[in-house]
Amino acid sequence: MDWTFWLEWVLKGFVLCLVLLTGFAYLTYYERRALARMQNRIGPNRAGPQGLLQPIADAVKLFFKEELTPARAYKIVFFLAPIVTVVPSLIIAAVIPWGTSFQLFGRTITLYVADINVGVLYLMSIASIAVYGIVLAGWSSNNKYAMLGGMRSSAQMISYELALGLSFVTAILLANSMRMIDIVNAQSSWWFVVIQPVGALIFWIATLAEVNRAPFDMPEAEQELTAGYHAEYSGMKFALFFMAEYQKMIVICAILATLFFGGYLGPFVDKFWFLGPVYMFAKVFILLFFMIWVRATWPRIRYDRLMSFGWKVLVPLALAVVFITATGILLAQELNNQLYFWAIPFVSIVAAGIAVMMIYRELRRKAYERA
């Protein structure tokens, strides 16, 4: 093994982390500007042209803030919790392909850190590790609010992880592979969102809950829990939690783009390699806008309803979607009739419609019982 390999890995890892960090900084700006526009405000526009230097000003401010550690906290875990939260949010991006490959000094540089055959399972395992940072932050603060916020947050994350895993399965079923590159290439004729729109929707809802975004930002319910699991954190340690949350948003949009929206694919991408990252960036940018839009539109959902929705609606619906997809593919294969394959989106939408109707009836019944 030669040293250029190591150089390539370190550089790639570093560049990817740097891209995510910059992405995080400008996502906060993007979110504030977009939210302001939706609420008929202007948003940050003083630091630099159009307020473009605002994220840098925020970062500098956070660097010069005091790092407080509560006297009763479990010090070591209190220190490690933000690190345990931020590292998974960075390394989960390692298997996402951002483009094809290009030649540099006579060697092929691929636009991903690692291409492993268990790519999708890697995403799942890193996502499941991400729970620890939050539980530990809540516990180590030795504060009632932080503890309750951490527990709520982690219970919510693990509940929605099931629907998330099952929507990964639908993408694997369609692509016939767990390798991220194969999943992208399998979408060269049709994006998977066309074949399995409900799978993409379940992924979207589950990940909103997974990153504690509105309308599932229960752990941060200010009125009940002050700030949730990071109530006791200040300065850079708080910034790391904040960073992890926004990096997760970016990574999740990148995963959604890869699994259901054709990844880096687009016109002429096989001719010019640099178009891959451009398409990927464009897709992530648009998907992020939807995340911000959701936050601007929907009020926070009550915690008991959030848990019921996850367990009673999303899990069965995701299971149904998995079996609808598998049956459609198998029938098309065995009977050699593509009609069955194209029945998948319609049957899935009908299943989702039934789920929505059942929620509606349940809510009506509850309102009737209360009256």
Add this chain to the structure above:
Amino acid sequence: MTVDLILFLILALVSVSTALGMLLSRNTVYSALFLVLNFVTVAVFYLLLGAPFIAMAQVTVYAGAIMVLFLFVIMLLGTEVLPASNILPWQKPLAGGLAAVLAVEAIYLLLVRARSVAQVTSPDVAINSMDNLREMGKVLFSTYLLPFEVTSILLLVAMVGAIVLTKKEKA
């Protein structure tokens, strides 16, 4: 010494020391965290053995799910810090004796039986290929079909057990 062996020895050291840390820590949350580290090193062992799927499943299921349950149970009981006094005085000598028996057994097996264990035949596929996973899937859903289906009954029993334990009967 090959790179593999050095890597193995380092990992073995980490896994043994995290296991010891788990046993000796007086704080149950630290114990749980040591166990998580231990599970992750075991996952790396699986990787070294050329089983990426098992390695990732180990992280997902053990480190990501079962240890979260352990942490929840610790917080449910509110017993983060164990009392310093030893409630069961006979426990330590008994555990030591049993550990010695286990160690003797392991060394005996290593010395006597190691050569007679049948060689496992593995399909000739690259570790990082989809064929590797496909072979595993085929074996799981044909040769080991019955254990697979029985697993679901095991899961069912666990689910019913947990509900019976925590839910009051409706009168």
Add this chain to the structure above:
Amino acid sequence: MLLEYIAIAVMIAVATLIAFIAIGLGELLGPKKKSEAKSMPYESGMNPYGEGTRRMPVRFYLVAVLFILFDIEVVFFLPWAIVFRQLGIFGLIEMIIFIVILLVGYVYAWKKGALEWE
């Protein structure tokens, strides 16, 4: 070869380093004026009383158990999802039997109100 995993290990190292540097810079640059009021647990300005960590409701335990069981199910789905084309209808039936047995438990949990968050 495990080259791809070494790449991931390198990235883990880089990410951890970045996190440590960030916290280190914060500790270095920030003011350090400790006071008793600052190091008290934050309870919205009230004087804190009692323990910070207390016993949590048993609900969390139940959610975690149910999560483990369904997580194992999802992990079993993954190898099936890449071989089900070869296994054909028989493989689909195998999986349906697996799921139906689990769904019995799911329906039981639903009826017992274990999926309810009171």
